[in-house]
Amino acid sequence: MQPPTSWTRPSERPARTLAAGWSDLGATYDAVAADYAAEFAAELDGKPFDRQLLTALAERLRPGAVVADVGCGPAAQIGAYVAGLGPRVVGVDLSQACAALAPVPAAVGDLLALPLGGLDAVVCFYALIHIPRPLVPRALASLRASLRPGGELLLAVHGGTGELHRRGFLGHEVDFDATMFERSELHGLLAAAGFADVRVARRQPYPQEHPTERLYASARA
Numbered sequence: 001m002q003p004p005t006s007w008t009r010p011s012e013r014p015a016r017t018l019a020a021g022w023s024d025l026g027a028t029y030d031a032v033a034a035d036y037a038a039e040f041a042a043e044l045d046g047k048p049f050d051r052q053l054l055t056a057l058a059e060r061l062r063p064g065a066v067v068a069d070v071g072c073g074p075a076a077q078i079g080a081y082v083a084g085l086g087p088r089v090v091g092v093d094l095s096q097a098c099a100a101l102a103p104v105p106a107a108v109g110d111l112l113a114l115p116l117g118g119l120d121a122v123v124c125f126y127a128l129i130h131i132p133r134p135l136v137p138r139a140l141a142s143l144r145a146s147l148r149p150g151g152e153l154l155l156a157v158h159g160g161t162g163e164l165h166r167r168g169f170l171g172h173e174v175d176f177d178a179t180m181f182e183r184s185e186l187h188g189l190l191a192a193a194g195f196a197d198v199r200v201a202r203r204q205p206y207p208q209e210h211p212t213e214r215l216y217a218s219a220r221a
C-alpha cells in the first residue's frame with residue numbers, strides 16, 4: 001500500500017463519536033502533546049519487553065511492509081522504533097498536535113473509523129484505553145479493516161478493571177478518561193472482532209512506569 005500524499009501532513013480532525021460523558025481526548029492530547037513527547041520519546045530505552053515484541057514483529061514482515069502506528073502520540077516512539085528496523089511507518093492520531101509533532105509521516109484520524117486498508121501491520125500502544133468500553137468492538141473492527149488479510153496487530157493496554165476518570169494529566173488541567181482491560185476480556189474482544197491467532201501477554205510494570213499491569217495483544221486479520 002502506498003500512503004496517499006495527505007498522509008504527509010495532518011488533515012482536519014474527524015468528527016468524534018465518543019460516548020456521552022467522556023471528554024474530548026483529542027483536546028486533552030493537544031494540550032499535553034509537547035510535555036508527553038518530552039516524557040515518553042525515549043521510553044523504549046527502558047522497556048526491553050516492548051522492544052523485543054516490536055523487533056519480532058518487524059522481523060516477520062516482508063521487505064517494503066507498510067505499518068501504521070495508530071494513536072501514535074506526539075513522539076510516535078513506537079512507530080519510529082519499527083521504522084528504524086526497516087518497515088515504512090505512518091502515524092495516525094486523534095490529536096492534531098500529536099500528528100503534527102510526530103517524527104513519522106502522520107495524519108489526524110480516529111481509531112473508530114480509520115481511513116486505512118491493506119496494511120501489513122498495525123501497532124497501537126495505549127490508544128485503545130481511550131475508547132469507551134461499549135465502543136471497543138467498533139475500534140477493533142476498524143483496526144481489522146485497516147489490515148490486509150493476514151496482517152498483524154500488536155496492541156498494548158493497561159490491565160485492570162473498570163474505567164479511570166480524572167482531572168489533570170502531565171501538569172495540565174485537562175480531563176483524562178481511560179478503559180482498563182482484563183486479559184481474558186481483551187482476548188475475547190479480539191476473537192469476537194474476527195482476529196485470528198490471538199495471544200495476550202502480560203508483564204508487570206517497570207519501576208519508572210505507572211503501576212499497572214501491561215497487556216500486549218497480538219493477532220492476525
Ligand SMILES: C[S@@+](CC[C@H](N)C(=O)[O-])C[C@H]1O[C@@H](n2cnc3c(N)ncnc32)[C@H](O)[C@@H]1O
Nearest residue numbers: 029071072073093094095110111125126127130
Ligand atoms: C497514551 S497516548 C499513547 C501514545 C503512544 N502510542 C505511546 O505509546 O506513548 C494515547 C494516544 O492516543 C490518541 N488517541 C486517543 N483517542 C484516539 C482515537 N479515538 N483515535 C486515534 N488516536 C486516539 C491520543 O491523542 C494519544 O496520542
